[in-house]
Amino acid sequence: MSGRTARRRIVRIDGGQESERPDLLATEEPLGIRVGGEPVSLTMRTPGDDLDLAAGFLVGEGVVGSAADIRSMTICDGTRCGHAGHDDLGNVVDVELRPGLATVLRRNFLTTSACGVCGKASIAELCVRPRWDVRADHLRLPVAGLTAMADSLRGAQRVFARTGGLHAAAAFSPDGGLLAIREDVGRHNAVDKLVGWALREGRLPMHGCVLLVSGRASFELVQKAVLAGFPVLAAVSAPSSLAADLAAEAGLTLVGFLRGGSMNVYSHRERVLAVPAGQTAD
Numbered sequence: 001m002s003g004r005t006a007r008r009r010i011v012r013i014d015g016g017q018e019s020e021r022p023d024l025l026a027t028e029e030p031l032g033i034r035v036g037g038e039p040v041s042l043t044m045r046t047p048g049d050d051l052d053l054a055a056g057f058l059v060g061e062g063v064v065g066s067a068a069d070i071r072s073m074t075i076c077d078g079t080r081c082g083h084a085g086h087d088d089l090g091n092v093v094d095v096e097l098r099p100g101l102a103t104v105l106r107r108n109f110l111t112t113s114a115c116g117v118c119g120k121a122s123i124a125e126l127c128v129r130p131r132w133d134v135r136a137d138h139l140r141l142p143v144a145g146l147t148a149m150a151d152s153l154r155g156a157q158r159v160f161a162r163t164g165g166l167h168a169a170a171a172f173s174p175d176g177g178l179l180a181i182r183e184d185v186g187r188h189n190a191v192d193k194l195v196g197w198a199l200r201e202g203r204l205p206m207h208g209c210v211l212l213v214s215g216r217a218s219f220e221l222v223q224k225a226v227l228a229g230f231p232v233l234a235a236v237s238a239p240s241s242l243a244a245d246l247a248a249e250a251g252l253t254l255v256g257f258l259r260g261g262s263m264n265v266y267s268h269r270e271r272v273l274a275v276p277a278g279q280t281a282d
């Protein structure tokens with residue numbers, strides 16, 4: 001497995017002047033995910049937190065819902081695990097589920113860093129039934145709290161600060177505390193890594209917590225948030241129409257364009273307090 005960044009020589013052109021210099025790029029490499037030795041996905045990701053990524057992927061597929069559902073996870077590097085398949089393309093995570101846990105996975109396709117639903121065989125497969133009802137979550141957040149979370153996210157994006165080439169996903173407690181952050185070249189991978197962390201730490205469902213992403217909010221990210229039990233998904237950029245529809249149906253508060261002191265609330269606005277608690281509007 002390579003590091004999270006790679007150094008390359010570049011030609012910098014600025015104001016008509018050229019100069020050679022080193023530059024840091026975000027690493028992108030394949031990771032094969034197997035269940036019981038059978039390949040189910042090959043995803044393009046930034047190396048690191050690979051066990052979290054595999055665990056989060058299985059949460060997003062509706063296969064597992066707690067750490068007890070996973071008996072073991074092994075990182076294979078082409079010399080271990082002894083299975084033929086993706087080894088020559090990069091690292092592999094082999095997952096063993098608890099006995100009796102049924103799995104029906106039909107991905108078996110390349111998942112690029114830009115697409116988290118590649119390989120789905122039908123439209124019906126896009127929707128996975130959630131284990132928890134986020135509608136029942138009575139979290140309330142002041143606008144200032146969401147703004148502070150966005151500031152914390154920017155400050156914690158360490159690899160992005162060095163490369164400018166990574167997405168981030170972070171989990172925040174109701175009081176604004178940063179619980180965990182994960183970065184990756186793929187938006188869906190960053191969220192899977194974060195959800196996988198939560199599963200392995202025994203934190204699912206993420207009741208009362210906020211999932212904040214550094215880019216846009218797509219359908220797949222809304223679904224991953226719901227499957228992990230987050231009541232709020234906030235994004236620095238725009239959501240898609242299908243993302244807003246799914247959020248409204250699932251009971252998720254969806255926030256977009258979270259920048260400075262402004263934001264757009266697309267669904268379940270009751271969780272966002274425009275006026276601090278105990279105060280009244282002028």
